[in-house]
Amino acid sequence: MTVTAPALASELRRAVIMAARRIRAERGSADLTDPQYSVLVHLEKLGPLTPGQLADLERVQPPSMTRTVSCLAEAGLVAKSPHATDGRVVVVSLTETGRTEVSETRQRRSAWLEGQLDAMAPDERARLADSLELLWRIAQA
Template sequence: MSIPSFASELRVAVGRASRRIRAERGEAGLPDNQFSVLLWIEKRGPLTPGQLAELERIQPPSMTRTVNCLADDGLVSKGAHPTDGRAVVVSLTDQGRAEITETRRRRDTWLAARLENLTADEQAHLAAATEILRRLADS
């Protein structure tokens, strides 16, 4: 198989697997864009909507709507910015942390159940591919 054909097949397979895993959601059933915001705040700490918009590569008004939805659901809180009185800072609530934990648990459970159905050799191949895929993603 040529490299372009291999690249296309791999892209489709990884994309389908990723979509299937993302279909497993926590209690809130958040869309991917809202869950991604929770993950950014978990990783980086409290952020402004502008910073979140930059990280997600979307326009600030779209992020403001997303943050408002998350705040309405009790998953994030909005507080005063410590140095800029015009800005707000978005933080995770305990409910937001619980949603992240539950979504990860469901995704890991779904994938683990599929991995158990593979042969030991297939599991070993995927274990080796994991590091390679991580390197590709980080490049």
């Protein structure tokens, strides 16, 4: 059976979106929004950043990021400190509580996905594994 690119694109898009939504539904105990969690992940990967840098990474306006950072700081997930050379700028860093939240969320998401994969027959897991290279190629285009 021949599958057309438009038909496959439509079904693949829907499946990837639904899978991503389901994985994102698994959250740590802080029950953060997706943008809040994304900020924590950036800080974990890149280290301390300014709100402006975080806004650029998230492709949002600086005032929006300032509100996000303030919420995360109030929850004890990030710490704000003065910039070393520019007193007008704040530097945001991940606290140990924030690091724990990132780890817990990742563990919950991985556990959910592993459960779904464990429920598959070995040949289904093999077919899925075979498609990973193609999915990565699409993701990196």
